Amino acid sequence: MPNARPSRRRLVVAACCALLACRSPRAERPAGSTPAWLLARYSQEAALAAQSTVLHDFRFTDGREASGITFQTHIVDDAGKAYKKVHYDHGTGLCAADVDADGRPDLYFVTQLGTNELWRNLGDGRFENITDQAGLHMEDAIAVACSFADIDNDGDPDLFVTTVRHGNRLFENLGGGKFRDITAQAGVGYSGHSSGAVFFDYDGDGLLDLFVTNVGVYTTEEKGPGGYYVGRPDAFHGHTHPARAEASILYHNLGGNRFKDVTREVGLVDLGWSGDATVIDANDDGFPDLYVLNMQGANHLWLNEGGKRFRDETKDYFPKTPWGAMGAKVFDFDGDGRLDLFVTDMHSDMWANIPPGDWATETRKADSAPAPADFFPAGKAGFIFGNALFANLGGGRFEEVSDSLGVETYWPWGPSVDDLNADGWDDIFVAAGMNFPHRYGINSVLLNDAGRHFLPSEFLVGVEPRSNGETEQVWFTLDCSGPDRGQFFCGVCRDAGASALGCRWEAAGRLTMMGSRGTRSAVVLDLDEDGDLDIVTNEFNGRPQVLVSDLAQQHHVNYLKVRLRGTRSNREGLGAQVTVVLPDGRRILKPFDGKSGYLSQSDLPLYFGLGAADHAASLEVRWPSGRRQSVAGPIRTGQTVEVVEP
Numbered sequence: 001m002p003n004a005r006p007s008r009r010r011l012v013v014a015a016c017c018a019l020l021a022c023r024s025p026r027a028e029r030p031a032g033s034t035p036a037w038l039l040a041r042y043s044q045e046a047a048l049a050a051q052s053t054v055l056h057d058f059r060f061t062d063g064r065e066a067s068g069i070t071f072q073t074h075i076v077d078d079a080g081k082a083y084k085k086v087h088y089d090h091g092t093g094l095c096a097a098d099v100d101a102d103g104r105p106d107l108y109f110v111t112q113l114g115t116n117e118l119w120r121n122l123g124d125g126r127f128e129n130i131t132d133q134a135g136l137h138m139e140d141a142i143a144v145a146c147s148f149a150d151i152d153n154d155g156d157p158d159l160f161v162t163t164v165r166h167g168n169r170l171f172e173n174l175g176g177g178k179f180r181d182i183t184a185q186a187g188v189g190y191s192g193h194s195s196g197a198v199f200f201d202y203d204g205d206g207l208l209d210l211f212v213t214n215v216g217v218y219t220t221e222e223k224g225p226g227g228y229y230v231g232r233p234d235a236f237h238g239h240t241h242p243a244r245a246e247a248s249i250l251y252h253n254l255g256g257n258r259f260k261d262v263t264r265e266v267g268l269v270d271l272g273w274s275g276d277a278t279v280i281d282a283n284d285d286g287f288p289d290l291y292v293l294n295m296q297g298a299n300h301l302w303l304n305e306g307g308k309r310f311r312d313e314t315k316d317y318f319p320k321t322p323w324g325a326m327g328a329k330v331f332d333f334d335g336d337g338r339l340d341l342f343v344t345d346m347h348s349d350m351w352a353n354i355p356p357g358d359w360a361t362e363t364r365k366a367d368s369a370p371a372p373a374d375f376f377p378a379g380k381a382g383f384i385f386g387n388a389l390f391a392n393l394g395g396g397r398f399e400e401v402s403d404s405l406g407v408e409t410y411w412p413w414g415p416s417v418d419d420l421n422a423d424g425w426d427d428i429f430v431a432a433g434m435n436f437p438h439r440y441g442i443n444s445v446l447l448n449d450a451g452r453h454f455l456p457s458e459f460l461v462g463v464e465p466r467s468n469g470e471t472e473q474v475w476f477t478l479d480c481s482g483p484d485r486g487q488f489f490c491g492v493c494r495d496a497g498a499s500a501l502g503c504r505w506e507a508a509g510r511l512t513m514m515g516s517r518g519t520r521s522a523v524v525l526d527l528d529e530d531g532d533l534d535i536v537t538n539e540f541n542g543r544p545q546v547l548v549s550d551l552a553q554q555h556h557v558n559y560l561k562v563r564l565r566g567t568r569s570n571r572e573g574l575g576a577q578v579t580v581v582l583p584d585g586r587r588i589l590k591p592f593d594g595k596s597g598y599l600s601q602s603d604l605p606l607y608f609g610l611g612a613a614d615h616a617a618s619l620e621v622r623w624p625s626g627r628r629q630s631v632a633g634p635i636r637t638g639q640t641v642e643v644v645e646p
Contacts, residue, residue: 041359078230095148099179115137158179185257195274212248247271293327320384332590344415364403435541480511619641
């Protein structure tokens with residue numbers, strides 16, 4: 001980017017200071033200390049918790065160093081040195097699966113530059129990097145999302161990875177943690193602006209099909225360092241240009257590791273600026289429907305017509321949808337036996353920057369008044385400007401209840417949902433934060449109060465503040481007396497007030513730019529096999545967090561894990577619904593959809609916290625094939641139950 005003239009520099013500094021919303025001067029908080037505005041939030045959460053019966057006396061501790069995981073995401077210049085508002089900053093996925101059949105979940109981290117990495121779980125919270133020996137090295141692939149699923153029904157998880165214009169990739173698991181690239185023969189190597197990827201069996205033939213979301217054309221033909229395609233200067237107005245739309249793709253699994261693009265054949269032509277999607281059986285007819293998110297516009301519900309065609313039924317089911325949707329998760333938040341839908345909206349939070357510590361405003365829907373008028377070609381009436389929790393009322397009716405349940409959050413990417421306190425009610429972890437050049441934004445932990453409300457608990461359980469109270473990191477460095485002399489920030493950072501941007505001048509014209517830490521994706525799993533759930537994150541331009549729970553050390557945990565093995569259905573049982581019945585008759589329903597966070601699909605057992613119950617009375621499965629199966633109890637806690645389809 002060319003050096004700006006002095007008058008423009010002043011404008012840029014003023015604009016960025018507005019973006020940062022009074023970022024605290026660094027001199028007022030030493031490295032490793034927690035800002036006062038974050039500490040104040042702990043007091044607020046403690047006061048709320050004092051009025052709640054939700055179990056929250058357990059903590060997460062970041063065990064990354066002890067884990068041995070050294071992975072770090074590396075970003076393209078469009079999200080760093082040449083910063084611009086372009087979709088590259090939307091980040092990268094994280095997936096988990098037992099790739100080598102040793103009974104322990106392994107981790108696959110995605111990055112833009114460098115290579116994605118596969119880390120093998122050695123037990124006791126320790127990992128080793130097996131990327132190269134696994135055959136998964138992908139140098140500078142500008143990767144986005146990952147999905148584990150058993151595409152060939154041989155009993156081990158295969159891997160699909162999306163990229164931005166570097167070709168999507170499919171790897172077959174050969175067993176023992178070894179993979180081979182079968183992209184060409186499979187026919188799934190589309191090269192475009194791909195994002196999320198979801199495996200599901202849309203036609204009930206026992207083979208997993210694949211839906212790939214595409215954002216839209218937001219790059220030019222110019223290449224930058226590492227071979228990425230430089231973003232368009234007006235990328236965030238791309239959705240207002242119909243010619244830039246890039247249809248998402250539905251691939252039908254033909255068997256024999258071959259897929260066919262049937263997008264138009266089945267009528268599922270979605271032209272939204274889609275970052276991700278999720279499966280939901282909205283009309284409960286046994287055929288999986290697709291809810292496709294739109295980063296800048298209306299989301300779409302595509303109803304599955306008997307496994308043969310899809311039709312857009314959004315208006316009948318969801319007359320209003322979040323405008324800037326990022327992530328989604330289907331789960332039964334209130335225990336009524338019907339699957340609800342939670343959608344996070346990040347882009348609506350980009351119009352007005354809330355000062356740090358204004359928690360009341362962060363938990364309200366966004367004000368869309370400052371947004372560019374052309375962002376809404378058809379008006380604003382059909383939009384929710386914030387997160388949405390759609391409660392399933394039955395009969396194809398959904399009610400939006402996010403505000404009354406307390407699930408509005410700030411700068412959210414995607415939700416990961418599971419029972420963090422093992423009380424029998426699924427909780428929510430929301431990955432969040434906008435990084436450079438914005439101020440720090442917290443990740444959220446929302447503990448489920450028996451479906452009545454969600455208790456904000458990230459500070460109570462140690463997810464916030466981060467380890468050592470850190471909120472920022474080095475974002476990039478420049479040699480402003482040498483090769484970077486004409487770079488944009490070398491000019492901007494010489495103006496008065498530029499320290500608020502994160503500018504740090506070192507000796508001899510060297511400039512260090514600081515940026516806020518931020519999480520993009522997360523997976524919830526029992527990492528150390530102690531019976532409680534841990535959280536692993538993928539950080540944008542940073543190292544992951546490995547948040548290890550001490551719940552099992554503080555309490556006796558009653559739980560079950562359930563593994564499925566399909567026969568008529570796909571081998572993995574993806575798409576099944578599993579219900580655990582407690583001795584008092586309460587039923588806990590979970591869909592097995594693999595959706596583990598933003599840009600992520602994992603192959604993990606279902607986890608059921610049982611609360612005070614020391615056993616389950618029975619277990620029921622509705623298989624993707626439509627078969628229903630019951631496993632009689634009592635089923636003792638603390639075990640993994642494998643259910644085989646008859």
